[in-house]
Amino acid sequence: RHKFWETQPVGQFKDLGDASLPEGPIEPPTPLSEVKQEPYNLPSPYEWTTCDLDSEDMCNEVYVLLTNNYVEDDENMFRFNYSKEFLRWALHPPGYYKSWHIGVRVKTSKKLVAFITGVPARIRSRDTVVVMAEINFLCVHKKLRSKRLAPVMIKEVTRRVHLENIWQAAYTAGVVLPTPVSTCQYWHRSLNPKKLIDVGFSRLGARMTMSRTIKLYKLPDQTITPGFRKMEPRDVPAVTRLLRSYLKQFVVAPDFDENDVEHWLLPKEDVVDSYLVESPETHEITDFCSFYTLPSSILGNQNYSTLKAAYSYYNVSTKTPWIQLMNDALIVAKRKDFNVFNALDVMHNETFLKELKFGPGDGKLHYYLYNYRINHVLRPSELGLVLL
Ligand code: MYA
Numbered sequence: 595r596h597k598f599w600e601t602q603p604v605g606q607f608k609d610l611g612d613a614s615l616p617e618g619p620i621e622p623p624t625p626l627s628e629v630k631q632e633p634y635n636l637p638s639p640y641e642w643t644t645c646d647l648d649s650e651d652m653c654n655e656v657y658v659l660l661t662n663n664y665v666e667d668d669e670n671m672f673r674f675n676y677s678k679e680f681l682r683w684a685l686h687p688p689g690y691y692k693s694w695h696i697g698v699r700v701k702t703s704k705k706l707v708a709f710i711t712g713v714p715a716r717i718r719s720r721d722t723v724v725v726m727a728e729i730n731f732l733c734v735h736k737k738l739r740s741k742r743l744a745p746v747m748i749k750e751v752t753r754r755v756h757l758e759n760i761w762q763a764a765y766t767a768g769v770v771l772p773t774p775v776s777t778c779q780y781w782h783r784s785l786n787p788k789k790l791i792d793v794g795f796s797r798l799g800a801r802m803t804m805s806r807t808i809k810l811y812k813l814p815d816q817t818i819t820p821g822f823r824k825m826e827p828r829d830v831p832a833v834t835r836l837l838r839s840y841l842k843q844f845v846v847a848p849d850f851d852e853n854d855v856e857h858w859l860l861p862k863e864d865v866v867d868s869y870l871v872e873s874p875e876t877h878e879i880t881d882f883c884s885f886y887t888l889p890s891s892i893l894g895n896q897n898y899s900t901l902k903a904a905y906s907y908y909n910v911s912t913k914t915p916w917i918q919l920m921n922d923a924l925i926v927a928k929r930k931d932f933n934v935f936n937a938l939d940v941m942h943n944e945t946f947l948k949e950l951k952f953g954p955g956d957g958k959l960h961y962y963l964y965n966y967r968i969n970h971v972l973r974p975s976e977l978g979l980v981l982l
């Protein structure tokens with residue numbers, strides 16, 4: 595069934611439910627001298643390239659490949675449209691390796707036709723912090739699908755990760771592979787219901803008119819929580835403490851330090867937004883919310899070409915009730931002209947999704963670990979990790 599994945603150190607379907615297998619690495623590291631020194635062979639029309647996203651030209655090539663060939667919904671109505679600034683941010687965290695940003699070109703034309711990336715991250719699984727690669731942006735040009743290029747690309751990124759003495763990875767996908775650590779549901783909160791209905795992202799509910807629908811999703815112009823404000827550089831230490839202490843409770847979560855928080859959570863226009871609650875009395879930072887900007891191209895609509903979506907990222911509530919905190923996040927997202935606010939059912943998100951009028955989408959997201967066994971499939975609420 596899975597000719598490639600059956601050969602890889604990942605949990606296999608036949609082992610599901612076998613709690614006698616130990617949690618942790620599936621296979622031990624090999625000596626670095628035994629890691630293959632040359633790249634894997636590609637079919638002869640193609641060659642490897644390392645993509646320098648700092649180069650405007652290369653960043654543009656990657657952007658065009660993904661814009662035309664990356665992830666679509668099951669009815670091919672929308673396609674993720676990551677911006678160039680977003681790609682630079684996503685691929686340049688603290689300690690990144692340029693060699694993990696891998697492209698494939700056609701030798702004759704030099705056209706970029708495939709891409710895969712890794713970035714380093716410390717991820718905690720139960721009590722153990724493991725340095726891993728987060729793998730993302732795997733993409734093969736539509737005209738080159740089903741030629742088994744993806745397995746070669748996965749093996750090549752694995753080799754380059756191994757060369758840095760890193761032996762585990764985390765990744766998410768919309769498809770079922772051997773075997774999910776957890777399976778999460780996408781939820782959507784309409785901010786501009788008229789546009790969402792016009793482009794086929796959502797439908798008018800039964801016994802609903804357009805004006806009743808617009809009224810249903812109306813939000814105040816101003817946030818409600820006293821002390822709610824945008825995160826600033828001076829907040830990095832307090833946000834790091836708040837987030838670290840919050841993420842402790844999840845089975846799998848990132849181990850963020852101040853450098854990570856500065857990179858991943860300081861607001862970056864049209865890339866990531868972060869807000870916090872500073873107590874007006876004590877000036878303590880008690881609550882935090884964030885979302886990233888990921889538009890989708892609308893395929894074949896006469897009137898609209900992009901759907902502006904905010905994706906819930908990391909949120910922490912210690913004092914402001916979850917519903918009030920996330921309602922304020924919806925208010926700022928609406929004010930910034932997002933059409934929809936998306937969230938997964940990870941962490942404590944279930945506590946506000948229904949109340950704030952999110953509805954379940956038709957998409958699921960499966961979380962995976964490479965060369966690391968977890969003995970039970972996790973509930974989404976046990977996951978403290980959001981990948982981009
Ligand atoms: S998830 C986003 C993936 N991208 C898209 O969905 C964009 C649109 N689709 C495409 O570009 C292509 O369809 C892709 C497959 C490139 C996805 N993850 O070359 P093929 C397996 C893993 O003939 P194509 C993301 O970016 C498939 O089961 N494997 O197929 C995270 C089959 O293997 P098997 C996948 O359709 C990526 C084989 O590939 C995926 O032309 C994490 C077929 O290859 C998928 N999303 O190309 C990657 N889709 O026969 C793993 C298909 O065994 C990282 N396949 O079933 C692992 C950790 C590595 C680092 C380890 C370090 C220690």
Ligand code: JJ1
Nearest residue numbers: 666667668669766767768780782795796953954955956957
């Ligand atoms: O966005 C998604 N679905 C939308 C659009 C569906 C269009 C037809 N297929 C959706 N809309 C309903 C919204 C409605 C609003 C009012 C309340 C009720 C709900 O369901 C889905 C997620 O649901 N997105 C995708 O399918 C995109 C791919 C998801 C897998 C991503 C893989 C990520 C790669 C990892 O790096």
